[in-house]
Amino acid sequence: MEVRKYDLNDQYLHCRKNQLVSYLDYKKIPVDLLFYNALERSMDVYDSVFANRMDRNHYLDKAAPEETLNLLGVTSTHYTMTDFEQLQPEIENGLRTHDIVFVYGNGRFLDYKLDSYQTKDILHSLAIFKMEQENEGVSYHIFDDIYDGPTYMSGRDYVHYKVSDKVAREFFINQRDDEGVNLLAKERMTVLDFHPVDQQTALAAIQENYAKWLADYDDGFELYKLIPSLVQDESVIGSFNTKEDFFEAITQVITLLIGSKKHFIRFLQYTNSSPELITMLEDSISSMEGVRFVLNKIRFSGRVDLVKLTQKSDLAFNKEQQFLQALRSHTNLNLLTL
Amino acid sequence: MERVLVDETISDKVQQILAQEFNINAEKDENLHFDSLRIVKLIVALEAAFDADLDSDLVTLESFATINSISQLIETTLNIEIEV
Numbered sequence: 001m002e003v004r005k006y007d008l009n010d011q012y013l014h015c016r017k018n019q020l021v022s023y024l025d026y027k028k029i030p031v032d033l034l035f036y037n038a039l040e041r042s043m044d045v046y047d048s049v050f051a052n053r054m055d056r057n058h059y060l061d062k063a064a065p066e067e068t069l070n071l072l073g074v075t076s077t078h079y080t081m082t083d084f085e086q087l088q089p090e091i092e093n094g095l096r097t098h099d100i101v102f103v104y105g106n107g108r109f110l111d112y113k114l115d116s117y118q119t120k121d122i123l124h125s126l127a128i129f130k131m132e133q134e135n136e137g138v139s140y141h142i143f144d145d146i147y148d149g150p151t152y153m154s155g156r157d158y159v160h161y162k163v164s165d166k167v168a169r170e171f172f173i174n175q176r177d178d179e180g181v182n183l184l185a186k187e188r189m190t191v192l193d194f195h196p197v198d199q200q201t202a203l204a205a206i207q208e209n210y211a212k213w214l215a216d217y218d219d220g221f222e223l224y225k226l227i228p229s230l231v232q233d234e235s236v237i238g239s240f241n242t243k244e245d246f247f248e249a250i251t252q253v254i255t256l257l258i259g260s261k262k263h264f265i266r267f268l269q270y271t272n273s274s275p276e277l278i279t280m281l282e283d284s285i286s287s288m289e290g291v292r293f294v295l296n297k298i299r300f301s302g303r304v305d306l307v308k309l310t311q312k313s314d315l316a317f318n319k320e321q322q323f324l325q326a327l328r329s330h331t332n333l334n335l336l337t338l
Numbered sequence: 339m340e341r342v343l344v345d346e347t348i349s350d351k352v353q354q355i356l357a358q359e360f361n362i363n364a365e366k367d368e369n370l371h372f373d374s375l376r377i378v379k380l381i382v383a384l385e386a387a388f389d390a391d392l393d394s395d396l397v398t399l400e401s402f403a404t405i406n407s408i409s410q411l412i413e414t415t416l417n418i419e420i421e422v
Contacts, residue, residue, distance in 0.1 A: 293394035
Protein backbone atom coordinates (compact mmCIF):
# COMPACT_ATOMS: atom_id res chain seq x y z
CA MET A 1 0.00 0.00 0.00
CA GLU A 2 1.80 3.14 -1.23
CA VAL A 3 0.20 5.87 0.85
CA ARG A 4 1.98 9.22 0.40
CA LYS A 5 2.37 11.41 3.46
CA TYR A 6 0.07 14.43 3.19
CA ASP A 7 1.65 16.74 5.78
CA LEU A 8 5.20 15.86 4.86
CA ASN A 9 6.77 18.07 7.53
CA ASP A 10 4.33 17.25 10.36
CA GLN A 11 3.55 20.91 10.78
CA TYR A 12 -0.22 20.80 11.15
CA LEU A 13 -1.49 17.24 11.45
CA HIS A 14 -0.60 14.96 14.34
CA CYS A 15 0.47 11.41 13.57
CA ARG A 16 -3.03 9.88 13.49
CA LYS A 17 -4.62 12.70 11.48
CA ASN A 18 -1.71 12.65 9.06
CA GLN A 19 -2.08 8.89 8.51
CA LEU A 20 -5.82 9.22 8.14
CA VAL A 21 -5.76 12.15 5.70
CA SER A 22 -2.92 10.55 3.72
CA TYR A 23 -4.93 7.35 3.41
CA LEU A 24 -8.04 9.27 2.29
CA ASP A 25 -5.90 11.07 -0.28
CA TYR A 26 -4.71 7.65 -1.51
CA LYS A 27 -8.38 6.67 -1.81
CA LYS A 28 -8.95 9.75 -4.04
CA ILE A 29 -11.12 11.56 -1.51
CA PRO A 30 -10.72 15.34 -2.12
CA VAL A 31 -9.02 15.88 1.23
CA ASP A 32 -7.86 19.41 0.41
CA LEU A 33 -11.47 20.47 1.04
CA LEU A 34 -11.11 19.38 4.67
CA PHE A 35 -8.91 22.41 5.24
CA TYR A 36 -11.35 25.17 4.37
CA ASN A 37 -10.91 26.53 7.91
CA ALA A 38 -7.30 25.52 8.54
CA LEU A 39 -6.15 29.11 8.94
CA GLU A 40 -5.50 29.27 12.68
CA ARG A 41 -5.74 32.48 14.67
CA SER A 42 -2.23 33.32 15.82
CA MET A 43 -3.19 34.25 19.37
CA ASP A 44 -5.31 31.10 19.77
CA VAL A 45 -2.23 29.01 19.03
CA TYR A 46 -0.06 31.21 21.24
CA ASP A 47 -2.49 31.09 24.17
CA SER A 48 -2.99 27.33 23.92
CA VAL A 49 0.43 25.95 23.01
CA PHE A 50 2.70 28.59 24.55
CA ALA A 51 0.88 30.31 27.42
CA ASN A 52 -1.18 27.32 28.61
CA ARG A 53 1.45 24.69 27.64
CA MET A 54 -1.15 22.62 25.84
CA ASP A 55 0.22 19.61 24.00
CA ARG A 56 0.23 20.53 20.31
CA ASN A 57 -1.31 17.15 19.46
CA HIS A 58 -4.29 17.92 21.64
CA TYR A 59 -4.65 21.37 20.12
CA LEU A 60 -4.47 19.91 16.63
CA ASP A 61 -6.98 17.16 17.23
CA LYS A 62 -9.61 19.56 15.88
CA ALA A 63 -8.11 19.45 12.35
CA ALA A 64 -10.15 17.51 9.78
CA PRO A 65 -13.00 16.75 12.20
CA GLU A 66 -15.51 13.93 11.85
CA GLU A 67 -18.34 16.21 10.69
CA THR A 68 -16.27 17.45 7.72
CA LEU A 69 -15.21 13.89 6.91
CA ASN A 70 -18.89 12.94 6.88
CA LEU A 71 -19.58 15.59 4.22
CA LEU A 72 -17.09 13.77 1.99
CA GLY A 73 -18.78 10.42 2.63
CA VAL A 74 -16.32 9.14 5.22
CA THR A 75 -17.30 7.86 8.65
CA SER A 76 -15.10 6.61 11.48
CA THR A 77 -15.88 3.71 13.77
CA HIS A 78 -13.98 3.60 17.03
CA TYR A 79 -13.30 0.64 19.31
CA THR A 80 -12.57 1.25 22.97
CA MET A 81 -11.21 -2.09 24.20
CA THR A 82 -8.12 -1.97 26.39
CA ASP A 83 -7.27 -5.68 26.35
CA PHE A 84 -4.92 -6.83 23.58
CA GLU A 85 -6.64 -10.24 23.48
CA GLN A 86 -9.80 -8.39 22.47
CA LEU A 87 -7.99 -6.10 20.08
CA GLN A 88 -6.20 -8.73 18.02
CA PRO A 89 -9.33 -10.42 16.58
CA GLU A 90 -10.78 -6.97 15.89
CA ILE A 91 -7.67 -6.05 13.88
CA GLU A 92 -8.07 -9.31 11.97
CA ASN A 93 -11.77 -8.64 11.35
CA GLY A 94 -11.07 -5.02 10.47
CA LEU A 95 -8.53 -6.00 7.83
CA ARG A 96 -10.97 -8.46 6.26
CA THR A 97 -13.37 -5.65 5.45
CA HIS A 98 -11.11 -2.58 5.33
CA ASP A 99 -7.77 -1.70 3.74
CA ILE A 100 -6.41 -0.42 6.99
CA VAL A 101 -6.97 -0.16 10.74
CA PHE A 102 -5.53 2.56 12.97
CA VAL A 103 -4.40 1.64 16.49
CA TYR A 104 -3.16 3.97 19.22
CA GLY A 105 -0.41 3.02 21.65
CA ASN A 106 2.82 4.05 23.31
CA GLY A 107 5.77 4.80 21.00
CA ARG A 108 8.24 3.82 23.74
CA PHE A 109 7.80 0.19 22.70
CA LEU A 110 8.20 0.53 18.93
CA ASP A 111 11.71 -0.76 18.22
CA TYR A 112 12.02 1.05 14.87
CA LYS A 113 11.01 4.43 16.33
CA LEU A 114 14.50 5.53 17.30
CA ASP A 115 13.47 8.90 18.73
CA SER A 116 11.44 7.37 21.54
CA TYR A 117 12.27 3.64 21.78
CA GLN A 118 12.87 2.76 25.42
CA THR A 119 13.38 6.44 26.26
CA LYS A 120 10.03 8.23 26.47
CA ASP A 121 6.30 7.68 26.55
CA ILE A 122 4.71 9.14 23.45
CA LEU A 123 1.25 8.61 22.10
CA HIS A 124 1.56 7.22 18.60
CA SER A 125 -0.69 5.74 15.97
CA LEU A 126 -0.03 2.62 13.92
CA ALA A 127 -1.58 2.33 10.47
CA ILE A 128 -1.86 -1.44 9.99
CA PHE A 129 -2.62 -2.68 6.48
CA LYS A 130 -1.69 -6.35 6.73
CA MET A 131 -1.52 -9.06 9.36
CA GLU A 132 0.62 -12.10 8.70
CA GLN A 133 1.05 -15.44 10.44
CA GLU A 134 4.70 -16.41 10.55
CA ASN A 135 6.64 -19.17 12.28
CA GLU A 136 7.52 -16.92 15.19
CA GLY A 137 3.98 -15.59 15.50
CA VAL A 138 1.74 -12.91 14.08
CA SER A 139 3.28 -9.80 12.54
CA TYR A 140 1.69 -6.52 11.49
CA HIS A 141 2.63 -4.57 8.36
CA ILE A 142 2.35 -0.85 8.85
CA PHE A 143 3.36 2.44 7.28
CA ASP A 144 4.89 5.10 9.47
CA ASP A 145 7.30 8.03 9.49
CA ILE A 146 10.93 7.27 8.77
CA TYR A 147 13.15 7.01 11.83
CA ASP A 148 16.63 6.37 10.62
CA GLY A 149 18.68 8.21 13.18
CA PRO A 150 18.62 9.41 16.75
CA THR A 151 16.65 12.45 15.59
CA TYR A 152 13.39 12.13 13.72
CA MET A 153 13.77 13.88 10.37
CA SER A 154 10.67 15.42 8.87
CA GLY A 155 10.10 16.03 5.18
CA ARG A 156 10.33 12.41 4.11
CA ASP A 157 7.61 10.06 2.99
CA TYR A 158 6.18 7.11 4.88
CA VAL A 159 8.02 3.81 4.83
CA HIS A 160 6.84 0.29 5.61
CA TYR A 161 7.76 -1.56 8.78
CA LYS A 162 6.88 -4.96 10.16
CA VAL A 163 5.92 -5.06 13.84
CA SER A 164 6.02 -8.30 15.81
CA ASP A 165 3.14 -9.48 17.97
CA LYS A 166 5.24 -8.89 21.10
CA VAL A 167 6.03 -5.30 20.15
CA ALA A 168 2.41 -4.59 19.12
CA ARG A 169 1.19 -6.00 22.41
CA GLU A 170 3.56 -3.85 24.49
CA PHE A 171 2.73 -0.81 22.37
CA PHE A 172 -0.98 -1.30 22.98
CA ILE A 173 -1.22 -2.32 26.61
CA ASN A 174 1.35 0.03 28.10
CA GLN A 175 -0.56 3.25 27.67
CA ARG A 176 -0.58 5.27 30.82
CA ASP A 177 -3.90 6.26 32.26
CA ASP A 178 -2.62 9.40 33.95
CA GLU A 179 -1.41 12.65 32.45
CA GLY A 180 -0.97 12.79 28.77
CA VAL A 181 -0.21 9.75 26.86
CA ASN A 182 -3.61 8.20 26.33
CA LEU A 183 -5.85 11.24 26.35
CA LEU A 184 -6.40 10.97 22.63
CA ALA A 185 -6.42 7.22 22.76
CA LYS A 186 -9.77 6.52 24.33
CA GLU A 187 -10.55 5.40 20.82
CA ARG A 188 -8.06 2.55 20.76
CA MET A 189 -8.79 1.31 17.26
CA THR A 190 -10.41 3.10 14.34
CA VAL A 191 -11.61 2.04 10.91
CA LEU A 192 -12.98 4.22 8.12
CA ASP A 193 -15.98 3.51 5.94
CA PHE A 194 -16.95 5.17 2.68
CA HIS A 195 -20.44 6.09 1.53
CA PRO A 196 -21.58 7.56 -1.76
CA VAL A 197 -22.37 11.26 -1.52
CA ASP A 198 -23.89 13.71 -3.95
CA GLN A 199 -20.92 15.83 -4.97
CA GLN A 200 -22.88 19.03 -5.48
CA THR A 201 -24.56 18.68 -2.08
CA ALA A 202 -21.18 18.10 -0.41
CA LEU A 203 -19.58 21.07 -2.17
CA ALA A 204 -22.52 23.32 -1.31
CA ALA A 205 -22.22 22.35 2.37
CA ILE A 206 -18.48 23.02 2.41
CA GLN A 207 -18.98 26.31 0.62
CA GLU A 208 -21.53 27.33 3.24
CA ASN A 209 -19.19 26.27 6.06
CA TYR A 210 -16.36 28.23 4.46
CA ALA A 211 -18.48 31.39 4.13
CA LYS A 212 -19.52 31.14 7.79
CA TRP A 213 -15.98 30.52 8.91
CA LEU A 214 -14.60 33.46 6.92
CA ALA A 215 -17.29 35.80 8.24
CA ASP A 216 -16.28 34.91 11.81
CA TYR A 217 -12.52 34.78 11.21
CA ASP A 218 -10.36 37.56 12.52
CA ASP A 219 -6.77 37.92 13.66
CA GLY A 220 -5.01 40.98 15.02
CA PHE A 221 -1.60 39.27 14.65
CA GLU A 222 -0.50 40.64 18.04
CA LEU A 223 1.82 37.64 18.27
CA TYR A 224 4.36 39.31 15.98
CA LYS A 225 4.51 42.39 18.17
CA LEU A 226 4.92 40.16 21.21
CA ILE A 227 7.75 37.92 19.98
CA PRO A 228 10.66 40.40 20.26
CA SER A 229 9.70 41.20 23.85
CA LEU A 230 9.35 37.51 24.80
CA VAL A 231 12.99 36.68 24.11
CA GLN A 232 14.07 39.45 26.49
CA ASP A 233 11.57 38.70 29.24
CA GLU A 234 13.36 36.61 31.85
CA SER A 235 10.14 36.08 33.81
CA VAL A 236 8.55 34.42 30.77
CA ILE A 237 11.66 32.40 29.92
CA GLY A 238 12.04 31.45 33.58
CA SER A 239 8.47 30.16 33.70
CA PHE A 240 9.65 27.23 31.54
CA ASN A 241 11.75 24.39 32.96
CA THR A 242 14.66 25.32 30.71
CA LYS A 243 15.50 27.98 28.15
CA GLU A 244 15.41 25.24 25.53
CA ASP A 245 11.79 24.49 26.52
CA PHE A 246 10.94 28.16 26.03
CA PHE A 247 12.40 28.21 22.50
CA GLU A 248 10.82 24.86 21.70
CA ALA A 249 7.40 26.23 22.70
CA ILE A 250 7.62 29.52 20.82
CA THR A 251 9.00 27.90 17.65
CA GLN A 252 6.26 25.25 17.90
CA VAL A 253 3.72 28.07 17.79
CA ILE A 254 5.27 29.48 14.61
CA THR A 255 5.61 26.04 13.02
CA LEU A 256 2.00 25.21 13.75
CA LEU A 257 0.87 28.50 12.22
CA ILE A 258 3.02 27.86 9.14
CA GLY A 259 1.51 24.38 8.88
CA SER A 260 -2.01 25.74 9.18
CA LYS A 261 -1.33 28.15 6.31
CA LYS A 262 0.22 25.43 4.15
CA HIS A 263 -2.96 23.39 4.56
CA PHE A 264 -5.17 26.36 3.84
CA ILE A 265 -3.16 26.94 0.64
CA ARG A 266 -4.06 23.43 -0.47
CA PHE A 267 -7.73 24.30 -0.04
CA LEU A 268 -7.23 27.52 -2.03
CA GLN A 269 -5.38 25.66 -4.77
CA TYR A 270 -7.98 22.91 -4.99
CA THR A 271 -10.77 25.45 -5.28
CA ASN A 272 -8.97 27.42 -8.01
CA SER A 273 -8.62 30.54 -5.92
CA SER A 274 -6.85 33.57 -7.30
CA PRO A 275 -3.12 32.96 -7.93
CA GLU A 276 -2.48 36.40 -6.48
CA LEU A 277 -4.07 35.34 -3.20
CA ILE A 278 -2.02 32.14 -3.11
CA THR A 279 1.19 34.07 -3.76
CA MET A 280 0.36 36.44 -0.92
CA LEU A 281 -0.12 33.53 1.45
CA GLU A 282 3.14 31.96 0.29
CA ASP A 283 4.88 35.27 1.03
CA SER A 284 3.29 35.30 4.45
CA ILE A 285 4.60 31.78 5.12
CA SER A 286 8.11 32.79 4.01
CA SER A 287 8.06 35.77 6.34
CA MET A 288 7.04 33.51 9.25
CA GLU A 289 9.83 31.10 8.36
CA GLY A 290 12.13 34.11 8.65
CA VAL A 291 10.90 34.76 12.20
CA ARG A 292 11.39 31.12 13.15
CA PHE A 293 14.85 31.11 11.60
CA VAL A 294 15.99 34.07 13.71
CA LEU A 295 14.42 32.58 16.85
CA ASN A 296 16.28 29.32 16.24
CA LYS A 297 19.52 31.18 15.68
CA ILE A 298 19.05 32.90 19.03
CA ARG A 299 18.19 29.51 20.54
CA PHE A 300 21.39 27.84 19.35
CA SER A 301 23.83 30.76 19.49
CA GLY A 302 22.64 32.44 22.68
CA ARG A 303 23.05 35.80 20.91
CA VAL A 304 19.87 37.88 20.78
CA ASP A 305 19.73 39.87 17.56
CA LEU A 306 16.78 42.01 18.52
CA VAL A 307 17.00 44.30 15.50
CA LYS A 308 16.75 41.39 13.10
CA LEU A 309 14.04 39.65 15.10
CA THR A 310 11.95 42.82 15.16
CA GLN A 311 12.46 43.35 11.41
CA LYS A 312 11.39 39.81 10.64
CA SER A 313 8.42 39.98 13.01
CA ASP A 314 7.25 43.30 11.56
CA LEU A 315 7.50 41.87 8.07
CA ALA A 316 5.43 38.85 9.08
CA PHE A 317 2.86 41.13 10.73
CA ASN A 318 2.50 43.18 7.54
CA LYS A 319 2.33 40.14 5.26
CA GLU A 320 -0.31 38.54 7.45
CA GLN A 321 -2.42 41.68 7.46
CA GLN A 322 -2.15 42.07 3.70
CA PHE A 323 -3.17 38.50 3.09
CA LEU A 324 -6.17 38.65 5.41
CA GLN A 325 -7.37 41.82 3.75
CA ALA A 326 -7.03 40.19 0.33
CA LEU A 327 -8.79 37.02 1.49
CA ARG A 328 -11.75 39.04 2.70
CA SER A 329 -12.00 40.85 -0.62
CA HIS A 330 -12.00 37.57 -2.60
CA THR A 331 -15.59 36.59 -1.99
CA ASN A 332 -16.17 34.95 -5.35
CA LEU A 333 -15.09 31.44 -4.37
CA ASN A 334 -17.51 29.01 -6.03
CA LEU A 335 -17.00 25.38 -5.15
CA LEU A 336 -20.01 24.31 -7.18
CA THR A 337 -18.07 24.82 -10.41
CA LEU A 338 -15.36 22.34 -9.42
CA MET B 339 38.97 40.30 9.36
CA GLU B 340 40.65 38.26 6.60
CA ARG B 341 37.97 37.36 4.08
CA VAL B 342 40.06 36.18 1.14
CA LEU B 343 39.27 32.49 1.15
CA VAL B 344 39.22 30.07 -1.72
CA ASP B 345 36.44 27.52 -2.10
CA GLU B 346 38.64 24.58 -1.22
CA THR B 347 39.54 26.17 2.11
CA ILE B 348 35.89 26.82 2.93
CA SER B 349 34.93 23.23 2.07
CA ASP B 350 37.69 21.89 4.25
CA LYS B 351 36.59 24.11 7.10
CA VAL B 352 32.93 23.04 6.72
CA GLN B 353 34.00 19.41 6.66
CA GLN B 354 36.05 19.98 9.80
CA ILE B 355 33.09 21.66 11.63
CA LEU B 356 30.75 18.85 10.64
CA ALA B 357 33.17 16.24 11.91
CA GLN B 358 34.01 18.02 15.17
CA GLU B 359 30.67 19.48 16.19
CA PHE B 360 28.17 17.15 14.53
CA ASN B 361 30.10 13.90 14.36
CA ILE B 362 29.38 13.69 10.64
CA ASN B 363 32.03 12.43 8.28
CA ALA B 364 30.74 13.09 4.78
CA GLU B 365 32.26 13.48 1.35
CA LYS B 366 31.94 16.94 -0.13
CA ASP B 367 29.20 16.00 -2.61
CA GLU B 368 27.41 13.48 -0.44
CA ASN B 369 23.83 14.34 0.45
CA LEU B 370 23.68 15.28 4.12
CA HIS B 371 19.92 14.76 4.77
CA PHE B 372 19.73 17.60 7.24
CA ASP B 373 16.52 18.55 8.96
CA SER B 374 15.72 22.22 9.47
CA LEU B 375 16.85 22.38 13.11
CA ARG B 376 20.18 20.79 12.38
CA ILE B 377 20.63 23.26 9.54
CA VAL B 378 20.16 26.17 11.95
CA LYS B 379 22.66 24.59 14.35
CA LEU B 380 25.15 24.26 11.52
CA ILE B 381 24.50 27.84 10.40
CA VAL B 382 25.22 29.08 13.91
CA ALA B 383 28.52 27.16 13.89
CA LEU B 384 29.41 28.42 10.41
CA GLU B 385 28.57 32.01 11.27
CA ALA B 386 30.92 31.83 14.22
CA ALA B 387 33.68 30.19 12.16
CA PHE B 388 33.45 32.60 9.20
CA ASP B 389 32.18 35.69 10.97
CA ALA B 390 29.35 35.81 8.43
CA ASP B 391 25.61 36.41 8.63
CA LEU B 392 23.78 33.72 6.68
CA ASP B 393 20.30 35.12 6.33
CA SER B 394 17.04 33.18 6.09
CA ASP B 395 16.21 33.82 2.44
CA LEU B 396 19.58 32.37 1.45
CA VAL B 397 19.07 29.28 3.53
CA THR B 398 17.11 26.36 2.15
CA LEU B 399 17.39 22.62 2.50
CA GLU B 400 18.92 22.58 -0.99
CA SER B 401 21.61 25.08 -0.02
CA PHE B 402 22.64 22.78 2.78
CA ALA B 403 22.41 19.51 0.91
CA THR B 404 26.16 18.95 0.54
CA ILE B 405 29.36 20.39 1.96
CA ASN B 406 30.10 21.91 -1.44
CA SER B 407 26.72 23.64 -1.60
CA ILE B 408 27.20 25.04 1.90
CA SER B 409 30.66 26.23 0.95
CA GLN B 410 29.30 28.00 -2.13
CA LEU B 411 26.65 29.72 -0.03
CA ILE B 412 29.26 30.94 2.43
CA GLU B 413 31.51 32.11 -0.39
CA THR B 414 28.63 34.01 -1.98
CA THR B 415 27.71 35.58 1.32
CA LEU B 416 31.29 36.62 2.02
CA ASN B 417 31.65 38.10 -1.48
CA ILE B 418 28.44 40.08 -1.00
CA GLU B 419 29.81 41.44 2.22
CA ILE B 420 33.08 42.40 0.55
CA GLU B 421 31.20 44.26 -2.20
CA VAL B 422 29.20 46.17 0.40
